[in-house]
Amino acid sequence: MQVFLQTLVGGLSFGAVYALVAMGFSIVYRTMGLVNFAHGQVVMVGAYAASTFYMSSRLPFVLAIIVAMVVTGLIALVMERVLRPLENKDFDLMLIGTIGFGVVLESLATIIWGATGRAVPTPVGSQPLDVFGVRIRTYSLVVLGIAAVATVLLLLFLQRTKRGAAMQAVAMDHEAATAVGIHVGRSNAIAFAIGAGLAALAGGLVGPLLYVSPTLGGTLGIKGFAAAILGGFGNITGAIVGGLAIGILDSFAAGWFQGYSDLVVFLVFTVIVMVKPTGLFGERTVTRA
């Protein structure tokens, strides 16, 4: 029982990070119909930026993450600008473009910060809480808390604000949205920037849990992407459920199947997606690609 609970707790904090990464994938897909394959690398740049502001500039941890979110948001705006001429014309080339951006970001990170990577110290006390023999890291609670707040804010933005509603409208029918005076390009740019901000949040939070290196994006990107698909691509609630599910699945597979855990995780993922191709919360509103 103790092993079970401990495994569950371990999986949850990584699951929250995967959920943030998945939300970034989903919001871009939701508004643009585009899978941003550079998303994992944006997470990595966010992690580096946050750790730099936190460790070198000695900003408070939360403030460092916020500054990092602004930095990645700006990178995303540049990316969207470059890709804009292709919007609604050739999605295949846009996909290749995002892959290219990913490669560029990884190389830039290696040039700026070096290949060796860095360890980020935990910002809160290291003594874990002991709940009936199950050890809970205080930092895991911080991750879960911040992720929850970010999710609520994002949902409120999409459902309660005019700008959010306009973005949803663009997602459903960009021609009709243009006809009623919504600027599609600006809407897409905002989606890209929000996605990148979420990436920096995920990267900043995961720094003290892992080790920040130029290849961080690869691992987190693929898990976040799988989480987004599992939840139903483009669905924000789905991304959260998918992220937590992948985190927990990962953790249990590691316990039961040891060296074969990656294989098992993706086999289970494949079976779920075969049974329900739209994912757990799949919907069919986004069909622009």
Added chain:
Amino acid sequence: MIRFRRGRVVASALAVLAVGVGSACSAPGGSSNSSASTSGPIKMAVVNAQSGQLSSLGAWEYKGAKLAVDQWNANGGINGRKIQLDVFDDTGDPTTGTNLARKIASEGYVAMIGTAESAVTVAMAPVLQQAKIPSITSGQSPSITAVKSPFQFLNGPTSTTYDETLAKYLVDQKNLKNIAFISNNGSYGKGEHDAFGKALADRGIKPVDDQVVTTDQKDFSAALTSIRQKNPQVLFVGTEEVEAGLIVKQARELGLSATVAGAAPMGTTVYLQTAGAANAEGTVVSSPYLSNDTSDASRSFAQAYKAAYNEEAELHGAKSFDGTNIFLTAMKNSNAATGQALADAIRSTKYPGLLGTFTFDETGVGIHATSIGVITSGKLIATATS
């Protein structure tokens, strides 16, 4: 319109490919200029991961090799010829490594430094053997010596040596017999797992828990909770630097207080920083290079390294520094020989290096002992072994 554009993209891509294949085909013929290799610079290749997950190893390796070559060149090279050091990125991937082996063979390189990855080294060895290019690897898996290539050398001991020393210290000297394993399923982790397992089996000991993780796993709760319930005295960690750091960090957070033990990766600053100094305290490390402060040679190496790169020297840089120096010494002694003659010269070179005195045996291993260090107050301190 778009179709047409795409067609053009494909066509130009094909054209680029065709040119690439064409030049690749002409390369072996072009290598007939091997007569030219008796004058002009002596070409040495560094093949290591410069990108991807193992790029930190590759970066250290290159820095060590470059430092050695720069020092030789500053002293006039070999018989008046400069040494040219070129770096190739194998991304830690055996297939890429094999391609690079053919490339350096066709481009007239006489020796190769690398790789730090056992699996890549094993993949490259047959091609290099065929081309008679000696190479010295920082890999330590026993699978490298199993290839039995007379052109393959190791600039450190194999896992068998590392872990025998570790077992001698932990079991014979400290009488700790309640040992749990955690290792990854990569080539390094498997080598460590089997080597330490054998060293324990020779002493009639079976690990109380034997957990295998994957190479890019992030959460070790399940494995560590299982280990904690066995209450071991020693936790043996057989993974690379970063993963070892994460495992030990999480182990301490879960309340596992066992003594942590492992091989060379646990002596690096990457491990120390990832785990956190408090968590890493007391880690027992088996390594041929414990610190920059064990001898005059290591002190001057560390000084030169710091001056060149503004970084603290560490094991992998020291390893490739030694390996490169051995190659260059052998080249000088053999009057810039290549191929079989160079390999023979390397085998007969006795070199007092940073890792110890190199004497190569039949299998290509040059160092046959490691020492034990314990991380004390955030520093690796050599420990007396009996």
